Amino acid sequence: MPRHRRFPFRTLLLSALILVLSVGLIAFSVYLLGLDREIRGRFAGVRWALPAQVYASPLELYAGLNLRETDLVHELGRLGYREDPHLSGTGTYQPTRGRIDIHVRPFQFWDGVQAEQTLAVSFDGGVIAAIQRVDRAESPEIVRLDPMLIGSIYPSHGEDRVLLRLSEVPALLPAGLVAVEDRHFRSHMGVSLRAILRASLANLRAGHVVQGGSTITQQLIKNFFLTSRQTWRRKADEALMALLLERHYSKDEILEAYLNEVHLGQDGNRAVHGFGLGAQFYFNKPVAELQPHEIALMVGLVKGTSFYNPRRHPDRVKERRDLVLAVFRDEGLIDEPTYQQALAAPLGVDAGRIGGAERYPGFVDLVKRQLRGQYHDEDLTDEGLRIFTTLNPRAQEALERNIVETLPELEKTRKLKPGTLEGAGVVTSAEGGEVLALVGGRDVRYAGYNRALDAQRPIGSLVKPFVYLTALERPGEFGLSTILPDEPIELRMPHGQLWSPNNYDKELHGPQPLFRALAQSLNLPTVHIGLQVGAEHVLRTLRRAGYDGDAQPLPSMFLGAVGIAPLKVAQMYATLAAGGFQAPLSAIREVQTKDGEPLTRFPIQVKQTLPDGPVYLVDWALRQVVAQGTGRGVYSTLPPDVVVAGKTGTTDDYRDSWFAGFSADHVAVVWVGRDDNQPTGLSGSSGALPIWARVMRDLNVQSFDPIEPGSVETVLVDIQSGLRADENCVDAVSVPYLRGWAPADWAPCANGPVNPLEWLRNIFG
């Protein structure tokens, strides 16, 4: 009976228990399935948002290139090549007298792969004499070095990485990582009870957490979900996910994911993830070229990137690195000589630059803006695009150095408060519209206000060439020797006030030939000419040169009361440099997918927007600016035989100091002023000019030597009268005119038409 009575109760209990268990099991299974879906989705789906990688233009090596041995060594250093007499791997070089041997890295360029190769580059007095392959009989005519990685476009949450495949990684890296972080990685199922027990024991003994029992799989999951909360629930989830992950993926897949996922450092708000970017960030080279001591350092970093920040705590990191090296040796991963060698090696962390790939924020800013029209933000931050830019690191260095060094000099000589001057500059190619260098402020590493793109400061006299160009397009009215009045002008403005411009020196100079008025940057003749051709037409010329702002056609424009950013000024002067052919400025050449498939090209585009003849005349006058006008100062820096053309610009009360000009191969624009728009006391000649001249000197520019168009003829002219001259005239100059419009009448100083026989007598008499 009692049994009979107890039976329903026990059955009930059992049933309930089974029910609860079943429900629990189902719930748990559902939960597991959820975790499974989550982890698989994370792992297999869009595994990583891959920031676009931004590359500088590659250095092309070919016989005849103006490049000194020291320049090439400098370039190789910048690319993270190291000196190695055996050229044992890619990214090594060996200089000997008159020759540099280089083991060039392979690289997937836009137009194909350039395989790794060993080259002998021989020099002859500052020029590359020959390039030969050491490892093969035939030699290439032209070889590209791999381009420098100059930045990446990472999303707002700041995760940046360079994707790696396990096969590209030196074997020591994964092996060493396993040895240090998770010795039983190859055998456990995702969770290691042994490790947990060992860690618990150690922690108990110490009284606090000294050791983690997490496997590499668990660490990967922890990294995936970006949380370091040490709750039991989180830990249980991690363990479960680790078990699930191991069921779906191979050990190598998990290890590869770990190599790409692990957090290795912080650079401002940019998080450095993965060993690919880590190698760039700390050692400025691809992961394949890491040496044992460098691998050990990075493996050691995994334990804690801020505690073991190699740039901040080098001693602490050295200790950790050596400990890791000892593990490598004990595990038989490296032999004793290698171990000893690695111990003796310095840390080798690239200290010259904070934030490895964030070197040229001003330029990368321009790249982003140019891409914004064509790509969605997510394309740029997630798809791992490879962006090949026009940046020329040598030009960029020259521009940065001369702005950074000259501004304090100016402050000192002008007794200005240190740090008050700001500067910006742009260097472009003379033909083809490539932006080679860009500086947005004197703090060149600061990714903030980009003055080269955004500071629309009045351009002052930089506008004058366009006023004169407008005039020279009317050959019946104006030629370079046309005599202009230098007289006071008063104008009633639309608002009723009187405008009475002055020359900068507040003096009157008497009638001047047109080209000299430009060379001396006289205001009154310019206003005179501007009024004659009309502000509408001047504005139209500015637009044809590349200006795209919304300035009003007012007379004040003739003296440069138009705010234009340095980059746009460079665009306008580049049109003058290229004989009237405008090439829209571009910072990008090509875009590739992450797998190296060509995606977009930004081809050279040209269009003749200004007529060749008048542009030739203005360019001639701009050479006079530098030869004898307000730009003379450039020859205290540039060699006298280098011909350049340019223009100074100064605004009211010396608030803005500009210089813009070009050689045969480069256009450069420099602005100096203050952010609060206060006067600096600097004119175009005293502020921006010295920077410009130094940049052009360092670029080793080619003389400006335009081709005279068929529409132009050159004749000898007497400067006093603006009429034809002959050998009797003292003040005679060869001046170009539009064909058929040269002065026909002879100057008083000339004898006029002479009997040829008498003339012969003169010569031989």
Added chain:
Amino acid sequence: MNKKTFNLRSAAIAALCAVVLAGCATSGKRRVWSEPEPAVSSRPTPAPSPRPLEQGPIVERRGPQPGVQPAPDFPRNAEEVSGSAVTSLMRQARSALSAGQPAQAASSLERALRIEPRNYFVWSMLAKTYLAQNNYAQADSVAGKSNALAHGNVYVELENWRTIGAARQAQGDAAGAEAARERAQMLEQSLAERAPQ
């Protein structure tokens, strides 16, 4: 009249200096110009290659220009004026173009232009590459750029005017195409006249 006499005199000076260079140099009456920089050197005047500025009505000078004499020594192909690196890049471009890969060709030509920005042979080929990509506006412009740099080289200008003609034709600009064809014909003719009979 004045103009003419002056030209005559210039010619006489040049001729005399060439013949009696020593006499000229020692005469003590050699004329010294006080210009601030060397005079722009004169060259055999080629037919100016007018290009329409912006999209105005196309006005081109018809008929042979007075005094046009194609100089016999214009380089006929790029190899004569290009460095070995540029020659090699042009070779790559040529084979890419014939393999139907104009983008590849353009990429090689742009590399060449970075080395020799004023090599009109490279610009001329770039124009053909644009034509192959059906980018007619650029084909027209780039060929014009080549003309502006060509120093009157008839061989290159002939190629360029053919490119321009084809580009304008494809854009539906019949008058422009016709004008370009006339220019090309004129250049062909001048070449034929020069050819040894």
